[in-house]
Amino acid sequence: MSKKLTKSKTAPAHKNAYSESSVINLQESVISRVNPDKTVSIVNIELDDICYSLNGIAAEIWSSIDGKKSIKKIKDKILKIHQPPLDLFEEDFAKLITKLNKEKLIIFF
Numbered sequence: 001m002s003k004k005l006t007k008s009k010t011a012p013a014h015k016n017a018y019s020e021s022s023v024i025n026l027q028e029s030v031i032s033r034v035n036p037d038k039t040v041s042i043v044n045i046e047l048d049d050i051c052y053s054l055n056g057i058a059a060e061i062w063s064s065i066d067g068k069k070s071i072k073k074i075k076d077k078i079l080k081i082h083q084p085p086l087d088l089f090e091e092d093f094a095k096l097i098t099k100l101n102k103e104k105l106i107i108f109f
Contacts, residue, residue, distance in 0.1 A: 025067035
């Protein structure tokens, strides 16, 4: 089964469980792979058999998660490369990180 982490217009707003200085890492049970088309496939082998898929900037954000970079450093990197509208980027970034956390794919410290 494949599940895409996509933007939903009906998704409720979530309060952030992190700050700009929080560092993100993958859960130990997560396996991910960058595919030839630059999408990222993600599985948490302890929780379920669902394969998540990210593309575009979301895939770049995922690839930046290394257990060393803070939220701010990841955001700054993406903003420097793509220069998206700041308010839209902030909203989409928060939704993505919240969803990844809810699906138990990442942890904050």
